[in-house]
Amino acid sequence: MTTTTTTTAETVLDAGGVTMRFGGLTAVRSVDLTVNSGEIVGLIGPNGAGKTTFFNCLTGLYIPTEGRVTYKGTVLPPKPHLVTQAGVARTFQNIRLFSNMTVLENVLVGRHTRTKEGLWSALLRGPGFKRAEAESRERAMELLSFTGLAAKADHLARNLPYGEQRKLEIARALASDPGLLLLDEPTAGMNPQETRAAEDLIFAIRDQGIAVLVIEHDMRFIFNLCDRVACLVQGEKLVEGSPEVVQGDERVVAAYLGTPFEGAPGAEEVAEVEAAEAEASASAPADAAPDGGESTTRTTGPEKETP
Numbered sequence: 001m002t003t004t005t006t007t008t009a010e011t012v013l014d015a016g017g018v019t020m021r022f023g024g025l026t027a028v029r030s031v032d033l034t035v036n037s038g039e040i041v042g043l044i045g046p047n048g049a050g051k052t053t054f055f056n057c058l059t060g061l062y063i064p065t066e067g068r069v070t071y072k073g074t075v076l077p078p079k080p081h082l083v084t085q086a087g088v089a090r091t092f093q094n095i096r097l098f099s100n101m102t103v104l105e106n107v108l109v110g111r112h113t114r115t116k117e118g119l120w121s122a123l124l125r126g127p128g129f130k131r132a133e134a135e136s137r138e139r140a141m142e143l144l145s146f147t148g149l150a151a152k153a154d155h156l157a158r159n160l161p162y163g164e165q166r167k168l169e170i171a172r173a174l175a176s177d178p179g180l181l182l183l184d185e186p187t188a189g190m191n192p193q194e195t196r197a198a199e200d201l202i203f204a205i206r207d208q209g210i211a212v213l214v215i216e217h218d219m220r221f222i223f224n225l226c227d228r229v230a231c232l233v234q235g236e237k238l239v240e241g242s243p244e245v246v247q248g249d250e251r252v253v254a255a256y257l258g259t260p261f262e263g264a265p266g267a268e269e270v271a272e273v274e275a276a277e278a279e280a281s282a283s284a285p286a287d288a289a290p291d292g293g294e295s296t297t298r299t300t301g302p303e304k305e306t307p
């Protein structure tokens with residue numbers, strides 16, 4: 001299903017007709033999605049549905065084969081650092097911290113897109129650089145307090161427990177002062193307590209005026225957190241709506257359980273394969289296996305041993 005999106009003054013992200021092909025594989029097919037200010041939007045879908053590929057198209061890691069992506073009405077440049085500079089920050093499915101740097105240093109790295117001091121100023125450590133450095137440290141410490149990591153500012157990132165490493169990734173993303181934050185599986189590997197804390201943190205980020213788009217497999221988390229949810233299946237947007245609408249949609253349930261329904265992307269191909277298999281097993285003698293091995297015809301009852 002594709003919905004018509006209307007650009008309003010409130011639209012932060014507007015992705016229209018985004019398609020990404022890798023050779024013969026269409027990983028994302030003509031996906032439209034908007035995120036408005038004050039919103040937390042969820043992106044769900046089974047493994048391989050194209051969620052991360054779609055994120056990569058939004059953040060300049062991939063240049064979409066077709067479609068366009070705008071942030072606050074301006075087309076996003078096709079380079080990750082320029083996308084960050086424009087106001088879109090992200091975290092990754094696999095944590096990407098500088099593990100041998102301290103927690104504070106990791107956040108300072110995320111701050112560099114917002115500092116204007118050049119290389120010479122940094123090397124000569126002039127007054128402009130010192131002032132900018134002090135401001136960056138102050139902002140970084142604020143973010144560490146906001147994410148609950150201030151007491152660990154001097155710890156090496158690699159020594160943080162897993163849940164805190166994920167929080168640190170978020171703090172680092174926030175250091176670029178984004179208007180939109182993209183989170184790719186922020187609770188992956190977390191225990192229930194850490195997941196609840198992550199939920200509170202994302203609500204707090206939204207309350208600071210940052211729109212959020214989040215990919216997640218934990219359905220309870222996503223339906224509790226999001227104002228709107230879109231479900232991708234085999235690269236296409238299948239359903240979009242409120243958490244109540246999406247979780248009650250039989251097509252979403254079927255996609256997760258792997259049961260294709262009429263009209264689902266790929267359902268026709270699955271039906272064809274099933275019909276061909278049924279025809280082949282109907283025409284083959286039950287006790288004959290074409291390759292001389294075991295017959296593929298299965299009976300429903302317990303198999304009897306032949307004497």
Ligand SMILES: Nc1ncnc2c1ncn2[C@@H]1O[C@H](COP(=O)(O)OP(=O)(O)OP(=O)(O)O)[C@@H](O)[C@H]1O
Pocket residue numbers: 022025027045046047048049050051052053054
């Ligand atoms: N760089 C690439 N080159 C070729 N194929 C790719 C590439 N990246 C992704 N794909 C393919 O695109 C499809 C979508 O993958 P993607 O990782 O976007 O799915 P996903 O919904 O994020 O899955 P998961 O929930 O498992 O992370 C998959 O078939 C994947 O193998």
